Amino acid sequence: MPACQPLRKPIPRIWLMTDPRLGDELLASIQRLPMGSGVIFRHYQLDATQRRKLFAKVRRVCAKRGHIVFLAGDGATARAWHADGVYGRRRSASLHLHSAPVHNAREIAAAKRFRADILFLSPLRATQSHPGNRPLGPVRFKTLAKMCQPAKVIALGGMNRAQAAKWPCSLVHGWAAIDAFRTQD
Known part of the structure; x- marks a missing residue:
């Protein structure tokens, strides 16, 4: 799977x-994703060597399942590690797909200036990842999602398949989660 294709x-x-x-x-969570899903690899807490090794494992599983994988960070590293795209706040001319996290109108405007293709808008609902963050709620989320266009909007924050089904595809392209893909204890 060559980079930059x-x-x-x-x-x-x-x-x-x-x-x-x-x-x-x-890795089991990635394997449980429906074929052709996407993975945003973060794991910022790892040192560079550990992070790259884990990314390589994730990338192999993604390739077998027909998933794409974006590396959170900078475009140069994403390209060197053969990611399908980058997840970050700055555009990388060297990769064909760029995604960015957005939480408010200012961040949306910045992402649109660097022509992000995919915007992960959050948090729609309360989340375990950021327990103290106030969710946008449906009204504010809808307003911000409209501002994101023409970029593809991915809803994030307390999402699962049932929550995602409540949003029209004309406004929200898809959804992202962590806990929705974990095995139940």
Whole structure:
């Protein structure tokens, strides 16, 4: 899977955001995703060597399942690690797909200036990842989602398949989660 090749798949509607809370469940969670999903690899807490090794494992599982994988960070590293795209706040001309996290109108405007293709808008609902953050709620989320266009909007924050089904595809392209893909204890 060479880097910097045009993505020949549609932009996924379902995404897993990696998180240290997944622990040993990470690769199994990726395997449970529907074929052709997306993965945003974060794991910022690891040193560079550990992070790259784990990313390589994730990338192999993603390739077998037909998933795409974006690396959170900078475009140069994403390109060197053969990611399908980058997840970050700055545009990388070297990768064909760029996604960015957005939480408010100012961040949306910045992401649109650097022509992000996919915007992960959050938090729609309360989340275990950021327990103190106030969710946007449906009205504010809808307003901000409209501002994101023409970029693809991915809803994030307390999301699961049932919550995602409440939003029209004309406004929200898809959804992302962590806990929705964890095995139940």
